[in-house]
Amino acid sequence: MKYLRSKWLWVIIIVCVANISGFVVLLQKSVEWVDVVVANSALTDRHLISEDDVSIKQIPKSWLSDDMVTHLNQLSDVRVARMTHIPAGSIIYKSHFESSDLSSNSLYQLYEHQVAVPFSTDLNLSLGNTVTVGQYVDLLLVLSLRNQPTMVDWIFKDVRILAIKDRNGLNMDEAKAQKIPALILFAINQDDAQDFYRAQKAGQIRLVAHGLDRIVREEALKNESSECWSQLYE
Numbered sequence: 001m002k003y004l005r006s007k008w009l010w011v012i013i014i015v016c017v018a019n020i021s022g023f024v025v026l027l028q029k030s031v032e033w034v035d036v037v038v039a040n041s042a043l044t045d046r047h048l049i050s051e052d053d054v055s056i057k058q059i060p061k062s063w064l065s066d067d068m069v070t071h072l073n074q075l076s077d078v079r080v081a082r083m084t085h086i087p088a089g090s091i092i093y094k095s096h097f098e099s100s101d102l103s104s105n106s107l108y109q110l111y112e113h114q115v116a117v118p119f120s121t122d123l124n125l126s127l128g129n130t131v132t133v134g135q136y137v138d139l140l141l142v143l144s145l146r147n148q149p150t151m152v153d154w155i156f157k158d159v160r161i162l163a164i165k166d167r168n169g170l171n172m173d174e175a176k177a178q179k180i181p182a183l184i185l186f187a188i189n190q191d192d193a194q195d196f197y198r199a200q201k202a203g204q205i206r207l208v209a210h211g212l213d214r215i216v217r218e219e220a221l222k223n224e225s226s227e228c229w230s231q232l233y234e
Helices: 002-030 190-202 228-232
Strands: 033-039 054-060 114-120 136-143 151-165 183-189 204-209
Touching: 114 190, 136 228, 151 190, 151 228, 183 190, 190 228
Parallel strands: none
Antiparallel strands: 033 054, 114 183, 136 151, 136 204, 151 183
């Protein structure tokens, strides 16, 4: 009796496995599959993607979106965008790529109309050394006026931090760098550089930091309506 029960149990298991296998085969035949590119390992910002970093995986065509990378030749001379992290095993999207508008010859990846401007800083001005490279900040100008109330207004919005250095010129993420920042480099539109320097000389610039996930449509937007400019150019 125990033998018959065991035998029937195995028969049932075999039938179930066969049915499942048949279902999988039918599913594979009925569903159209397409290739997508996935990351073999975690890829961090500014990483130059090579063929060793990625592989091909198949997904149902119904899952495919226009932003997904489907061929390895789409990764020729492509870097991961700033402040972007691609986890291992994740599908790679075109939005993960660094903008082609950035100059590849520029050390700090400036847009063609931008220049790097220096800003002397310390632990207080750098918000306790909490700002990071690639982060966006607004710039407030504090002007002390004779016989008038102190004027405070924002002069530039969504300014990208290009680099943060110590007093010896080392990047803050270098092992030998001191832990107190001395200089921040900002990306400013070339036409506005003189205004930035004049503001920095005449008053005190303060930083207002945004979150690391902030999406910016226009960098270093100058507040043309600020009354600070009229005071600076009197």
